[in-house]
Each structure stands twice: as C-alpha cells, then as structure tokens.
Amino acid sequence: MLSAAEVIQLNKEKTLTSWMAQGGWNPIPIERAEGIYMYAADGKRYIDWSSQLVNVNLGHSHPRVVKAIQEQAAKLCYVSPSYATEPRGELGDLLSQVTPGNLSKAFFTNGGTDAIENAMKIARLYTGRQKILTRYRSYHGATFAAMTAGGDPRRLGNEPGVPWIVRLPDPYAYRNPVYRGRTQEEGDLIIAEQIEEIVEMEGPGECAAIMVEGYSGSSGIIQPSALYFKRLREICDKYGILLIVDEVMSGFGRTGEWFGIDHYPEVQPDIMALAKGITSGYVPLGAAVVSEPIAAFFDDHTLIAGLTYSAHPLACAAGAETIQVYRDENLIDRSRELGKVLRKGLVDLAEKHPVIGDVRGTGLHQVIELVKNRETREPMSPFNKPMTDPMKAASAALKEKGLQTMLRWNMIFSTPPLIITEEQLQEGLDILDSVLTAMDQHYEG
Ligand SMILES: Cc1ncc(COP(=O)(O)O)c(C=O)c1O
Numbered sequence: 217m218l219s220a221a222e223v224i225q226l227n228k229e230k231t232l233t234s235w236m237a238q239g240g241w242n243p244i245p246i247e248r249a250e251g252i253y254m255y256a257a258d259g260k261r262y263i264d265w266s267s268q269l270v271n272v273n274l275g276h277s278h279p280r281v282v283k284a285i286q287e288q289a290a291k292l293c294y295v296s297p298s299y300a301t302e303p304r305g306e307l308g309d310l311l312s313q314v315t316p317g318n319l320s321k322a323f324f325t326n327g328g329t330d331a332i333e334n335a336m337k338i339a340r341l342y343t344g345r346q347k348i349l350t351r352y353r354s355y356h357g358a359t360f361a362a363m364t365a366g367g368d369p370r371r372l373g374n375e376p377g378v379p380w381i382v383r384l385p386d387p388y389a390y391r392n393p394v395y396r397g398r399t400q401e402e403g404d405l406i407i408a409e410q411i412e413e414i415v416e417m418e419g420p421g422e423c424a425a426i427m428v429e430g431y432s433g434s435s436g437i438i439q440p441s442a443l444y445f446k447r448l449r450e451i452c453d454k455y456g457i458l459l460i461v462d463e464v465m466s467g468f469g470r471t472g473e474w475f476g477i478d479h480y481p482e483v484q485p486d487i488m489a490l491a492k493g494i495t496s497g498y499v500p501l502g503a504a505v506v507s508e509p510i511a512a513f514f515d516d517h518t519l520i521a522g523l524t525y526s527a528h529p530l531a532c533a534a535g536a537e538t539i540q541v542y543r544d545e546n547l548i549d550r551s552r553e554l555g556k557v558l559r560k561g562l563v564d565l566a567e568k569h570p571v572i573g574d575v576r577g578t579g580l581h582q583v584i585e586l587v588k589n590r591e592t593r594e595p596m597s598p599f600n601k602p603m604t605d606p607m608k609a610a611s612a613a614l615k616e617k618g619l620q621t622m623l624r625w626n627m628i629f630s631t632p633p634l635i636i637t638e639e640q641l642q643e644g645l646d647i648l649d650s651v652l653t654a655m656d657q658h659y660e661g
Contacts, residue, residue, distance in 0.1 A: 220245045220257035234358075235370070244615075249276035252633050252640055254620070265621035265644050267633045270433065270465050270581075271492035274541055275633035281498050281537045288533035295529065297324075297522065303532035310539045311505055314474050317484030321511040322503040323519070324527040328464035328491030329357025331502035332365060332427075334521050335489045339425035339458045341520065342510050346380045347418055348460075349411075349426045353386040353435040356427065356462055356489075365427060368435045369600040382418050384411050384426075387440035390574045390585065391593065404440045408447035420455035425487070428459075431466035431476025436585070436627055437577040445480040452486075458510075461485035464502070468493030469542055469634050472552030472579030479578075486510060496538050501531035547634040555579035557638055558630055561645040569652040570659045571596060580634055586626045588660045595626035596658070606658045610651050619647040 218226070223245040227233075233241045245257040252275050254262050267273055274281060288303060295301060308322045323338070325331045336348050350356065352367035363370070364377025367384075371377060387407050389395040395403035415423055426448060432438045452459045466476030467490050473479055475488070487510065491502035506514075525531075542548060555578055562584055566572040573587035586596035586607065597607035603625065611623050622629040632644065 223257065251275045251277075252636050260618065262615075262618050262620045263632075263640070263644050263647070265619050265632050266629060267631055268497060269492070270470065270622070270629075270631045271497035273468055273470065273493040273547070273634050274496040274538060275635040278496065278498075278538075278541060278635075280541055281496060281534055284533050284537035285499060285530055288530050292529050294525075296524070297526040301527070301529050301532065303529050303536055304527040307532045307536040307539070310536055311490070311503065314539065315488055315505055316475065316478055316481070318508045319485065319488055319505045320508045322490075322505045323521065324532065325491070325502035325504065325523060326500050326525050326528075327357075327502045328462075328489065329359050329362045329502075330523065331464065331489040331491050331504050332356045332362045332462060333359060335460050335462075335487045335504040336361060336365065336425070336427070337521060338487060338504060338506060338510065338519070339460060341517065342513050343424040343456070343458060345422055345424040345457075347382050347423045348380060349382045349384055349414065349418070349423060349457075351386050351428055351435075352383050353388060353432070353438050354429055354462075355434050356429075357464075366435075382414065382423075384414060386438055387444055388436075388438045390438075390576075401441045401443045404444035405447065407440070408444055408451070411448070412451050415451060415455055415457070420457065423455065423457045425458040425460045426452055427462060429466060429476065430461045430463045430485075430488075431471045431479070431578075431581065433465035433581075434622065434624065434629075436624075437581065437583040437629075439576065439578075442480045442482075445477070445483040449483045458486040459483075460487045460489065462489045464489055464491040466581065468496075468538075469548040469551045470579060470631070471577070471581045472548065472555045474548055494538065495531060495534040498538070499528070499531040499534040501528070501535050542634075545635070551579040551634045554634075554636065554638065554641060555582070557641055558582055558632075558645075561641065562630065565645065565649055565652060568649070569656055570661055571652060571655045577630075580630075580632055580636070582630045583627050584630075586628065586655065588658065590661055594660075596655070597626045599625050601625070606655050610655055613651045613654065614647065617647045617650065619644055 311322050350365045355366040355368045356362045361378045363374045364381045389400045461477045463475045486507045488505045495501045562575045571586045572584050574585040588594045597604045
C-alpha cells in the first residue's frame with residue numbers, strides 16, 4: 217500500500233488535473249467517504265458541503281447503490297449499446313416517470329457534457345436549424361461545443377469555439393443594471409423582451425433551441441422568476457424553437473423538486489440534459505431525454521449519435537437504484553424542507569456578517585455572495601480573476617476547519633448531500649460563521 221505522500225507524488229507526477237496550472241495542484245489524498253463525511257489519509261475528516269461537484273446527492277457509499285453496482289458487476293459489466301439490458305430499460309422507464317411533461321425517451325451518455333452535446337445535436341437534427349441560444353452566466357460542460365455553449369468565463373480559453381452559439385443576457389437582479397429600481401419580475405420581463413429581440417435579429421428560422429439551466433448552478437445560482445420561464449416558453453412556441461433544459465446540476469432533488477424546472481409547472485422542456493445526481497456520482501452517466509414528438513421523429517430518421525459506453529449496464533444499474541432511493545427515502549421533500557433550515561441559517565449569518573451581500577437559491581442549492589460594501593456591492597474578490605485575499609484566506613480556513621465546499625470569486629456555495637441532518641447542517645453553518653467573523657474585518661462599509 218502506498219503512503220499518503222506517495223499517493224500525492226504519483227498523482228502529481230503521472231496525471232493531469234482539471235482547470236488549473238498543474239504546478240498549483242496540492243491535492244488532499246482521500247481514502248474513504250461515508251454519508252456527508254470524507255476522510256483524508258491522515259485521518260482528518262471533512263464535511264462534504266458541496267456534495268463534491270454537486271453530484272453526490274445521496275452522500276457517500278450509500279449501501280443500496282453500492283450493492284446494486286456489485287450485483288450488476290457480477291452479472292454483466294458491459295455490452296454494446298445495440299443490445300437490450302434490464303437496467304437500461306428500467307432506468308429509461310424511471311426517468312420517464314420522474315421527468316416532467318411528455319419527456320419520454322432517454323439517450324444515455326457518459327456524463328453531463330456529452331448529454332449537452334447530444335441534446336444540441338438532436339435539436340439541430342430535429343429542427344433542421346443551426347443556432348443554439350444560451351445565457352452568458354451558465355455552464356454546460358467542457359468539450360468543444362458544450363464549452364462554447366456555456367457563457368461563463370470558463371469558455372474563454374476555447375474561443376472562438378463553435379460558430380452557432382448565440383448568447384443571451386442574464387436575469388441577474390443583484391448586478392444587472394436593468395433591475396435597478398425594479399422588482400425581479402419587472403426586470404425579468406425586460407430581459408425576456410431582449411431575448412425575443414435577439415431571436416428576431418438572429419433569424420427565428422435559424423434558431424434550433426434556447427438552452428438554459430433549469431435552476432442556475434455554478435455561475436452563481438442566478439435564477440429568474442416564473443414569469444421569465446413562461447415568456448421563454450412562449451417565445452420558443454411562437455418561433456418553433458425548442459427549449460432545452462440543462463438539469464445536470466439542478467436535477468434529482470437538488471433544489472427541493474425532482475428538477476429545477478419543476479418549480480415552474482406550466483413550462484415543459486422539449487429536451488432535458490441529465491447527469492451528476494442520476495447516479496449520485498457513483499458511476500459516470502448522463503442522458504439527453506426527449507419529448508414524444510422528438511422521439512417519434514427518430515423512428516424514421518437516423519439518430520446520428522453514438523458512444524461506446526452509452527447505456528453502460530453498471531451505470532444504468534446505479535442510476536435505477538439511485539432513483540429508487542430518492543423515492544424510498546423521500547429525499548426530494550427532504551431537500552425542500554432542509555433547504556428552509558439552510559436558508560434561515562444563511563439569512564441569520566447575513567444579519568450578523570455585513571460581508572454577505574446576497575443570499576440566493578432554494579432547497580440544498582444555495583450561495584452567498586460576499587462584498588466589501590453593501591451599498592457599492594463591490595465583490596470581495598473580483599469577477600473572473602484569480603481569487604484574492606480575504607476570499608483566498610477564507611477558502612483555506614474552511615478547509616482547515618474541516619469543511620470542503622465550492623468557492624468561486626466572491627461566492628461560497630452550500631450544496632450538501634440530500635441526506636444531511638439538521639444537526640450536520642448546523643455543524644457546517646457554525647464553521648461558515650467562524651470564517652465569516654474573520655472576514656468581517658475586511659468590510660469597508
Ligand atoms: C449545469 C451543468 N451542465 C453540464 C455540466 C457538465 O457535466 P459533466 O462535468 O458531467 O460533463 C455541468 C457540470 O458541472 C453543469 O453544472
């Protein structure tokens with residue numbers, strides 16, 4: 217067995233990591249994880265306050281999913297996607313039960329990015345149109361076209377990317393000047409008008425789909441009102457454009473509904489992209505789920521798409537069991553209820569700590585935005601620049617105190633596993649509290 221130091225050394229010397237210059241990578245060697253906790257090689261325990269990359273919704277090592285994977289592995293690890301298997305059929309059926317509207321058939325992928333790639337491809341094949349319209353503050357994955365689709369700065373090293381993405385303004389009430397002196401809904405209506413104008417300018421006959429996250433995720437949980445989604449659906453219907461909803465992060469109970477878009481029951485997607493919580497991250501899996509008319513179209517049109525690992529039996533078995541666990545343990549309702557506890561905790565922190573400028577999100581999917589001054593809203597660390605102190609120091613302090621979570625620029629995310637208890641939520645909030653106390657000294661109000 218390797219020592220912790222050897223594990224780190226081999227990882228650094230022989231593998232590449234994501235989203236950073238390799239020299240700055242100082243990984244913690246993780247040995248095991250259970251429930252909301254993960255354990256480093258030196259025995260140190262961390263609360264997983266982000267569910268890793270907002271995917272480990274069931275917490276770590278859920279025994280039912282582990283068993284389902286083991287049993288499937290003993291029977292059949294892999295066959296090509298041209299065969300039928302029980303877990304594939306079962307998962308397809310479960311997805312058609314839990315997804316909204318007339319979403320009826322799933323094309324399985326390896327993760328979220330290729331769910332998005334295939335969703336965009338299907339929309340282009342079905343409509344015969346080219347352009348996909350997406351929000352600036354969104355993330356849709358990291359292959360070439362998916363990376364262009366997300367408007368978030370993560371795309372910038374990949375520019376100009378594919379030529380058929382058009383970007384839309386964001387319903388960002390806290391920072392978009394459109395919202396100054398207006399309510400969220402008033403501002404959203406203006407943004408929707410701008411979107412319709414962009415469609416007109418781009419040529420409606422060129423626009424295959426508008427693609428948005430069902431509930432905004434890592435770009436800052438920047439979520440509009442129901443009115444915005446209603447207008448988006450109306451614009452799509454008026455011009456024959458499809459609505460693709462990316463539920464890769466917001467799906468499977470994260471926001472207190474099965475899917476983020478379920479907060480707006482009158483709005484139904486034509487295509488939904490899924491991944492992450494579909495297996496709680498235990499085996500890589502994604503899906504592009506399509507409506508009945510789109511599914512029928514492909515009865516006599518070739519679906520020009522394919523992946524060696526599409527509908528992988530191990531992944532499908534993990535997915536089917538994961539969905540049963542969400543149901544049997546009432547985790548969707550639990551996320552909604554515990555989300556209220558989390559919100560109250562964050563609002564209490566905002567009363568105590570002036571550095572908290574905004575609290576956003578719902579369910580177990582929330583974020584605080586930290587500012588130097590509540591009047592000017594100057595961010596505690598600038599947008600799209602390497603993180604500066606005191607955010608950088610806060611990030612280190614959270615880790616040191618045993619809380620691992622997602623931070624971006626001036627934002628701290630709270631997206632714990634849906635199985636977290638109220639006491640464990642409090643444990644995390646107490647750590648946040650102590651770190652925010654240190655940050656208050658840097659408030660300039
Ligand atoms: C909303 C959204 N879409 C797509 C993706 C890409 O998924 P993956 O990293 O599984 O390829 C992500 C990943 O974070 C995401 O948050």
